[in-house]
Amino acid sequence: MKFKKFVTRKFVKIAGLFLILILFSGCLPIQPPNNQAKLAEDFTLPALEGGYFTLSEHFGQPILLYFFSTTCHYCQEETPNLVKMYNTYQSAGLLVVGVAVNVNSLQELRNFVENYGITYPILIDEDEEVSESYDVYYIPHNFFINRDGEIVDDKVGLMSEAELEEQILDIL
Missing domain, CATH: 1.20.5 (Single alpha-helices involved in coiled-coils or other helix-helix interfaces)
Structure with missing residues (x-):
């Protein structure tokens, strides 16, 4: 019982x-569906080569916004693919923008840019305010922004060349 x-x-x-x-x-x-795009948050950051870069001034072209660190192994592994994609699709309007976080020194960042032959803009997020506003907690972190300024996808972690190309073709 x-x-x-x-x-x-x-x-x-x-x-x-x-x-x-x-x-x-x-x-x-x-939760909104993953395939629902949202407008990329605007920001202005100092560029490594001088001056400032404002994201919204580049809406109208597809943008790959790439958060990285020079000391990150996966970032080092992914950078040659980003350089290749930028060189391949720049004529189609693609803009790759690197946002450096955890910058130890400007010279270290310059050496990184030179060693990898980076020709796309490199920005410095010294206070990591932009990283925080984009909820970047792990790097590398890529945001794929269409011509309307909408984030259509974002990927955390190392992406292969084929994965990068597929995402880039989606925003071109």
Whole structure:
């Protein structure tokens, strides 16, 4: 008899929890679908070569916004592919923009740019405000922005050349 009471109480508790979950599930925030684009947040950062770069001034062309660090192994591995993609698709309007985070020294950043033959703009996010506004917690982190200034996709971690090219073709 005790066993039956125990099982009945357990069942009632579990059923009650289920009911509560069902009732309150309508209160949970609804996540937008992953394929829904949102406007890229505008920012202005200093460029390594001098002057300032404002993202919104480049809306109208496809942009690959790339957050990286010179000391990140995966960033070092991905950079040659980015250089290749930029050189291949620059004539089609592609703009690759590198945003350097965790910069130890400007000379180290210049050496990185020179060693990899980077010709696209490199920006310095010294206070990491832009990284925070884009929710960049891991690098490399790529944002693919279409001609309307909308982020259509973002990828965290090392991307192969083929993966980069596929994403770039989607925004061209």
